[in-house]
Amino acid sequence: MKNGRQLDLAFELPEDDPYALLDPAVAQAISDPIAEIEESQRRNLELALKKLTGLNISLILTDNASRLISAKKNGFFYVVRLHHMFLGADPKVAGELARFIVDGNKKSSMILDNFIKEHRDEIAPPPPRKQRISTKGEFHDLQEMFDYINSRYFKNTIEAKITWGNVVRRRKRQKMQMGSYNASQKMIRIHPALDQYFVPSYYVSFVIYHEMLHAHFGVDNRSAITGRRIIHPAKLEFAEKEFADYEKAHAWEEKNIARLMRY
């Protein structure tokens, strides 16, 4: 937005946990023959580990590529999380797993290391991070506003996507960036603080319009004199004034910026 309010992004990309645990109960419920076989293998391994350790083990299978084995005491249970590869473990490996659990994950084990090396190809690479797009807020629908602005001001030429950003809440803010445009992703992100009941739609629209101008003019505008990149070239600032509620939007921001920053 305005100079002086521009600063580092307060957003973080939404992140899914790609390593959702396969809940045994869920696996059982699925009437899928492979899931059923896996569940019976899981139960066998759980039983073997119970016998070997003398502990009340609850075994959960994971696809966690960075932590293949973990054990944690939880009340009367030992929750043991193992990568799927261990379903094929022979008794020798199972014995080592048991020792590993009892020792509290402290000692390394040649047998386990070798087993993991042999089964390395079973570790799936993490899936590519997906941008979760959310346009419908509680109070404002970004896509609806974007489409209207695109047709009214840009002859529908802006191809960017739009989403509410994820915010990292901060105790104290110095500045706040209401929107951002990422040229390589062609993605406009709008600060979720704008999805509040007291924020008028003409203000949200103005923030969207501003980011659409970044998409329209491109992000590589350089000074003819210094060659340095100009974030807000004169043509952008000029075009900004064509927004119907330009004055109103600025006045509203002036009056409400402190309230927005408390978000």
Ligand SMILES: [Zn+2]
């Ligand atoms: Zn800007």
